[in-house]
Amino acid sequence: MAPSQPAQKQKGQGAVKAPDQRQPTGPDYGRILIDTAITALIALAIIGPIVGMNASAPQGGLVLEYRWGTVIALVAIITIGRFLLHLLVWNRPGWVTPQHVKRWGWGAIAVGVVAILIGMFTMDAPLGFLAQIHESLPAWFVAFGVFALLSGIWLLVSGANEVAQAKGVQSHLARTLEPFGKYVGVVMLGAAIILPFIPGVDRRIVDLAILMLTYIMLGWGLNIVVGLAGLLDLGYVAFYAVGAYSYALLSTVYFPLWFGDAVTPWTFWLVLPLAGLLAACWGLILGFPVLRLRGDYLAIVTLAFGEIIRTILVNWYSFTNGPNGISGIPRPSFFGIPFTNDDKGFAATFGLTYAPLQRIIFLYYVILVMALITNFVTLRLRKLPIGRAWEALREDEIACRSLGINTTSTKLTAFAMGAMFGGFAGSFFATRQGFVSPESFVFMESAIILAIVVLGGLGSQIGVVIAAIVVIGAFEVFREMAFLKAIMPAGFDPTQYRMLAVGIAMVLIMRWRPRGLVTKRNPSIFLKEKKAVSVDLVAQGHG
């Protein structure tokens, strides 16, 4: 029984987690059955009303449909799953060692990969023999493969963790992966630079990458406020909006009014710094009233600020054009050369054939450079006294004041810096869309940006990148899962389940990595050796 003890410690979070003092006689089946029954009841109570009844309104009158079949299926899945967890994980047979678990993991991964490959290559001719037997058979292979692959990875990781825990050392997998941690950033940067020229990369992928980079930049900006200074800001989208509207209004109304048409090709480059500056000013304006607030109160006021800005944008019709938004925002030019299909366009000037993709690729590089500047400035600030003061502020505000740090200006600079990068991202958003309206700046955006920062691990730059790719990518991955359509009932649309997937991903990450994906803090200065600080010691700030 000895080898299974670590397993219980790790996975034994069940209500009847196998007691540590368990005798070798075997699991307590009575308690397992009771727990399984309770699970079934809870599942029924939750799923019954939500899934079991559907109020629909076909012509005239409200009709209540019952879907007990679905309810029974779902409850059965949960109950049987719980029962199997009891038997196979929490009360694993004695002869199963973590080594077995690892081996099964490898096996499942191999089976999964093979199944996916078979499924993918047999979808159509000339190897379409499976599809000839039954239309949706290849899709079933892919679905089975994905499932086997995921469960294999899970088995492998948990087996490796167990082995390591039993030995009291870091797991082999983690030890192998850790040295590569340093290179993740470099590899990602390299991939980002060559992305538009990788064969097979089309407009859709570049557009997605632009979207991801926008969120990465926003995440990095918010990371200054939330991650470094520890000030919970739920209204970050306000600065994004200020940046976008600054760009929209200046470029469509005020620049033509003040300078005429002469500056039009240069508008983007002239307005960009102004938009950042205006957003920074709004950061200061928000900063002043919330200086004395902490925790929940700070969160509520910043949340309100985000809504105030949006409401103003909707209602100040004469200035912002209200809910109709502002359209016809000039596109960015290649330093004065527009992306048009004529003699003076970018393509003609550089002797290329005109393609609409050129403008998209240019936009991609603009946001890439802007995001990198954000990262560079943040990393640099961390090594400057102001950055250290931000982190000290997150750790202990009273101690900061006793050391002569002006906490007022420290907080205000954090708000202004974060707001400025939000403003830059906003004006990029405006020029990319060519249209802004208040609908783009709802609370949901703030929540997504904050989720990216929290999932990445507060204060971690690379964590924000990974989290942004996961969160924004997860929305898009569901478009790709065409094979699900083939095996699910007619009318099934995977894209409808995107938010569900993001929600599940967040729950899982918060379950296994409650402090975010990256749980190390890099010290800003070191004497002999740079040792990462475990995040357990790092304070999360006062709100």
Place this chain on the structure above:
Amino acid sequence: MVNWHNNPVLRVDRVTMRFGGLLAIDDLSFNVGLNDITALIGPNGAGKTTVFNCLTGFYKPTEGMIVMRHEDGKEFILERMDDFRIAQHAKVARTFQNIRLFAGMTVLENLVVAQHNTLMRASGYTVAGILGIGGYGRAEKQAVEKSKYWLDKIHLTDRADDPAGDLPYGAQRRLEIARAMCTGPKLLCLDEPAAGLNPRESDDLNKLLLSIRKDQGIGILLIEHDMRVVMEISDHVVVLDYGQKIADGTPAAVRTDPAVIAAYLGVDEEEAPPIAGKLITEALQRVEQEKPASGKRGGR
């Protein structure tokens, strides 16, 4: 005349602090001499920490004046200054009864953060620092040198790159003192620095404080319950009870003062026979040594 009258670094002049109906400090006056170790003692709840909070600007006294005087003759009226300006300009540094280190930052970072204002100027208030112009690199090296000096003093050089929260309790206490010293203070206020230390650590602390007095040319004001520390190292003792000063003088004079004995043991002044004074003081020391930080009544 004694040093704390001739050469004061801090003058507390008729300070009163009221919290609503509660009179925490009542018409308190005392001086802290330059190059002196001054101990502020008194039973729990006597108002010692309130005095500290008034000195360092966390509270504003209801009445009275607190004047900080530098050697060059510059004077700062502390009750009119913000807390961080007191630390920055008047150069008063403090530690806390419950340690307030930056637990998630390394030992070295804690000491570098304490030199914030010097470094801030060197980085051109961040603008020059971001652009990489100016002498920030040099200033940071100097800051690290200063940190190394203090790390050496508190025997933590080997742990400079470890997070402060990982240090044992005694080391955290010493680090907090070193961090306060890194701000370059003229007056160091220590709130129960020996609380929770074992006798050996307590001896180390005494040595550290004596060496600070010898080398730095500053005033040290400390709140302490551990009579061993108080009697061994202090030059000047001020005793508080219920917010009032009941004794002020050298350790030898204070320990035989009947009012002090009465305050600590809760007997009437007339009932305490003068001959018993010395015996009682010794008994008191033993009691205090055995439970240096127990039974706090909030300490303010």
